[in-house]
Amino acid sequence: MALPRIISPPRLPSPLILSSQFRKTTVRAILQSKESATSLPSDASLVDFSNWLLSKGGVVPSVKPGPVPEGLGLIAQRDISRNEVVVEVPKKLWIDADTVASSEIGQVCGGLRPWVSIALFLLREKTLGDASPWKPYLNVLPSSTDSTIFWSEEELSQIQGTQLLSTTIGVKEYVESEFAKVEEEIILKSKNLFPGSITYDDFLWVFGILRSRSFSRLRGDNLALIPFADLINHNPDITSEDLAWEIKGKGLFGRDQFFSLRAPLFVKSGEQVCIQYDLEKSNAELALDYGFIESNPNRETYTLMLEIAESDPFYDDKLDIVETNGLNETAYFDIVLGQTLTPQLLPYLRLVALGGTDAFLLESIFRNTIWGHLELPVSRENEEAICRVVRDACKNALSAYDTSVEEDERLMESGNLDSRMKIAVGIRAGEKRVLQQIDSIFRNRESELDGLEYYQERRLKDLGLVGDNGEIIFWES
Numbered sequence: 402m403a404l405p406r407i408i409s410p411p412r413l414p415s416p417l418i419l420s421s422q423f424r425k426t427t428v429r430a431i432l433q434s435k436e437s438a439t440s441l442p443s444d445a446s447l448v449d450f451s452n453w454l455l456s457k458g459g460v461v462p463s464v465k466p467g468p469v470p471e472g473l474g475l476i477a478q479r480d481i482s483r484n485e486v487v488v489e490v491p492k493k494l495w496i497d498a499d500t501v502a503s504s505e506i507g508q509v510c511g512g513l514r515p516w517v518s519i520a521l522f523l524l525r526e527k528t529l530g531d532a533s534p535w536k537p538y539l540n541v542l543p544s545s546t547d548s549t550i551f552w553s554e555e556e557l558s559q560i561q562g563t564q565l566l567s568t569t570i571g572v573k574e575y576v577e578s579e580f581a582k583v584e585e586e587i588i589l590k591s592k593n594l595f596p597g598s599i600t601y602d603d604f605l606w607v608f609g610i611l612r613s614r615s616f617s618r619l620r621g622d623n624l625a626l627i628p629f630a631d632l633i634n635h636n637p638d639i640t641s642e643d644l645a646w647e648i649k650g651k652g653l654f655g656r657d658q659f660f661s662l663r664a665p666l667f668v669k670s671g672e673q674v675c676i677q678y679d680l681e682k683s684n685a686e687l688a689l690d691y692g693f694i695e696s697n698p699n700r701e702t703y704t705l706m707l708e709i710a711e712s713d714p715f716y717d718d719k720l721d722i723v724e725t726n727g728l729n730e731t732a733y734f735d736i737v738l739g740q741t742l743t744p745q746l747l748p749y750l751r752l753v754a755l756g757g758t759d760a761f762l763l764e765s766i767f768r769n770t771i772w773g774h775l776e777l778p779v780s781r782e783n784e785e786a787i788c789r790v791v792r793d794a795c796k797n798a799l800s801a802y803d804t805s806v807e808e809d810e811r812l813m814e815s816g817n818l819d820s821r822m823k824i825a826v827g828i829r830a831g832e833k834r835v836l837q838q839i840d841s842i843f844r845n846r847e848s849e850l851d852g853l854e855y856y857q858e859r860r861l862k863d864l865g866l867v868g869d870n871g872e873i874i875f876w877e878s
Contacts (some may be wrong), residue, residue, distance in 0.1 A: 441468050446540045453537035454629045460489035460659075464674055466632050471693075472543060474634045474673045481668040484644050488630045492658040496522065496535075497625035506594050509587050515624040517579055520607040521587065521595075528597030538628045546613050547692025547820050550576075550605060559825035562801030563832050564704065565685045572689065573605065580604040612690045616646060617679050630662045636675035637695045639665050645676040683735070684831055692820075694827045701738040701831035703839065705791075706731065707749055718763040719752055726772045738835050742842065748775035750787040759783055762856070778853045788847045795840040799833060806833045 442450075447466050454461060464475040464487045481487060501510050501518045506525055510518040526533040533539065545551040549560070549569040560566045580601050588595045614631040615624055630646070644665045651657045664674050678687075683702035684694040694700065708731045709719045720730055726745075734746045752775055755762065759780050762771050778784045804812075809830035812818065818826060 440544070441473060442541045446537070447473075450537045450541050450629070454490070454494065457494050458491045459494060459629060461487070461629065463487050466541070466629070469634065469673050471634045473541065473632050474675075475632050477664075477668045477670050477672055477674055479670045481664045481674065483664060483667050485664050486661050487664050487674055488660075488662040490627050490630050490660045490662075492660075494628055495625045495660065496628070497619075497623075506591075509591050509594065513583070514579075515622055516608070516611055517583060519611065519624060519626070520604060521583065523607050523610070524599050524603055525595055525597075527603075528595070528599070541632075542610055545606065546609055547688075547824065548609050548613060548690065549688055549692075549824070550609055551692075552821060556821050556825070559822060560828055561803055562798070563685075563829050565688060565828050565832075568685065568689060576605050576608050577601055613692070617642065627660045627662075630660055633662060634673065634675050635678040635691065635693070637677075637697065639675060639677040640680070641665060642677050642680060684828060688824050688828060692824070694824050694831075696827070698738040699740075701835055702735050703832055703835035705734045705736060705746065705839075707734070707753055708732075709753055713753075715756065715760060715763050719755070722752060722763075722768070722771055723749065725768070736835055736839055738831065738838060744776075747787075748772055750791070751775045751779050751783055754783055754786045754790070755779065757782065759856075774856060777859065778855050780855050780857070781850055781853075784850055784853065784855075785847070788843045788850075791843045792840055792847070795836045795843075799836050799840075802829055802833060804829065806830055806837070809833070 451461065451465060463478050463481050463485070465478055466473055467476040468474075469476070475487065477487075496519060498515045498518060501507055501522045504522060506521060510521060513521075523535075523539070526535045527539055530536070549557070549565060550573055552569075557566060557569065560569075583604075584599070588599055611624065611626070614626055616627065616631075619625040619627070644663055646660065646662045649659055649661055651659055662676075665676055668674050678691065682690070682700070684697075684700040685702065687694050687700065709716060709723065713719060723729065723732070726748075728745065728749065732745075732749050734743050734749075736742065752771075759782070761767075762774060762779065767774070809826045812826050813823070813830070
């Protein structure tokens with residue numbers, strides 16, 4: 402019987418690995434201590450920043466930057482109607498790949514990932530100090546956020562056993578490797594362009610800034626920072642992303658591009674203007690990118706990861722089947738609290754565990770129909786195996802946490818947690834609730850194994866060889 406094997410998690414959230422053994426994640430020494438508190442910029446810096454934007458052609462008709470519970474935010478200076486434009490930022494003030502290409506370091510940044518080139522640009526401008534034309538913007542950027550990439554070792558110990566911890570470690574290792582490459586290949590070889598000292602901590606800081614301040618559709622190859630507009634904060638009560646912003650043309654033939662930020666809801670004078678950051682992100686993603694979570698069950702997610710092992714004697718056949726059905730050798734299935742299993746999970750599980758007397762389904766004559774067969778139980782042995790391996794994985798994953806769900810819930814009810822501790826307790830409690838849900842689903846399935854209808858029975862019925870009471874019918878000549 403083939404079973405899923407342990408592999409390294411390459412995506413967020415890092416997945417539950419289905420195996421009879423679960424590797425417990427530990428806090429690595431590479432995690433550096435950071436202060437969680439971030440001082441706000443002075444009133445003078447905020448005034449300079451607003452004036453800078455206006456002097457460069459930006460339009461801020463009804464808001465100003467100011468202190469809010471989240472740090473800095475956009476505060477309405479009068480009543481603002483729903484869908485009203487509150488900020489417009491011209492293309493010349495966006496910080497994107499074009500900005501880097503036209504700068505003094507553009508010549509050495511060709512071929513780099515957009516985020517790496519923009520990171521180098523921001524760090525160089527920061528080292529220039531007063532000589533940088535971007536100083537008013539740099540002065541209002543926070544020194545850190547509550548993203549888990551900035552947590553101390555002690556703080557990270559509070560998410561021991563979680564997928565978020567292993568993801569955070571993986572992200573920091575990725576940033577460290579990227580920094581090592583650009584330090585060797587660009588920074589140290591171009592001291593005339595990078596006269597100041599740039600460290601890994603600096604590089605991690607700018608990575609966190611880019612993750613937390615870029616808008617959802619302005620990432621990847623389209624990555625861009627939009628000064629002033631990126632002060633907008635998230636409101637979980639806003640349930641639409643459609644009206645938040647757009648890129649539009651102005652001027653002759655619409656050649657001048659502007660980023661136009663809108664208020665998705667009516668806002669009273671003196672209140673904060675907010676948007677919805679991303680409806681699809683899990684709490685783990687919100688914690689990693691922005692440094693907050695929501696008390697929303699739809700954000701509580703755990704990821705199951707399956708892989709067809711190369712050692713599987715039917716590896717080639719199974720790989721061909723999953724690719725034909727739009728999946729890959731490694732597949733990820735996000736399980737959301739209170740929701741049913743994703744439809745393709747059980748077929749994939751059954752395929753990975755397929756072997757023994759069930760292996761005839763892998764023959765070429767079944768190639769176009771096998772996925773339909775896998776959507777239903779194949780055999781008692783196969784179904785029992787997938788229940789056992791999932792339940793074992795859930796049990797081992799739950800044993801990696803230092804607290805129970807009940808203990809976490811009591812901590813949340815106490816109301817005495819700081820912002821990072823709230824994230825830690827919320828994340829680990831959410832993961833455990835989803836794991837318990839997964840275990841419950843497969844425990845119930847185990848109890849139903851004797852009553853399920855398997856492939857051979859279905860086939861005999863199709864051939865008219867099973868009676869109304871399930872007895873096998875024979876004909877004699």
